[in-house]
């Protein structure tokens with residue numbers, strides 16, 4: 001009798017722990033890093049940003065509860081931010097020197113190391129969807145420009161005229177920069193979006209979507225669509241999405257370096273992200289990064305005065321913040 005009771009309790013503990021393990025999930029998002037001050041961003045605007053980040057996290061959580069995998073959640077969460085004029089991705093992207101919007105995006109799965117990206121596209125409404133299509137339905141990792149658009153069309157993705165991405169604010173930002181002839185690109189690109197997810201099956205995925213940098217020329221491509229620079233995911237190490245001055249991130253192999261620090265130096269994801277941000281600072285670069293490992297440990301690091309950011313966990317923990325001195 002006593003033995004049966006012990007067995008019963010052991011079974012109960014086993015069921016409880018496996019159920020918890022299956023239900024564990026985490027989402028971390030960013031909406032860009034940069035120079036941010038409370039003076040320049042009034043309370044109303046701050047609330048708008050926070051509400052949009054909250055909408056993205058809430059949708060992602062519901063999808064995970066409904067059994068969606070990490071890839072699906074990364075795409076859907078990023079879609080919310082791409083469709084919002086607040087961010088430098090999709091609608092509201094920054095302008096090139098020639099007055100167009102040229103978008104980049106990438107996605108990577110931690111289980112398979114499959115990845116997809118598009119760069120310099122002008123008419124794909126949601127570039128992260130095109131990145132996913134490249135990953136799942138092509139033999140390539142990155143497609144660019146008109147070829148990427150042609151592929152996206154064949155995949156049945158929504159194509160829009162370039163003016164769909166127009167916002168007054170970003171256009172003005174280009175005009176300001178064109179007046180100061182010597183500045184090549186602006187630091188006011190804030191708003192690249194990214195998402196890393198741990199799903200209930202223990203798989204990681206990372207995605208990033210951006211308009212790049214204001215006043216970019218000659219088909220300039222930043223880190224965001226480059227696997228290993230702006231985006232990386234490996235179940236064995238971590239999932240990473242970056243935002244900041246892309247040229248530095250490319251030169252550092254930023255996202256992949258974080259994964260390597262976790263893999264070869266046994267650093268935690270947070271330690272690895274911090275170490276990489278230190279390298280960025282030493283080189284004179286600015287920006288931020290979000291990271292997540294398969295155990296659900298998160299990182300949100302940046303060397304700017306702010307980064308739009310947030311996370312939500314199956315434990316009920318949740319936070320959304322903008323400035324460095326928050327949380």
Ligand code: ASP
Pocket residue numbers: 032033189190191192210211212213221222223224230242243244245246247
């Ligand atoms: N990393 C992006 C780029 O260099 C810009 C950003 O994240 O602000 O294109």
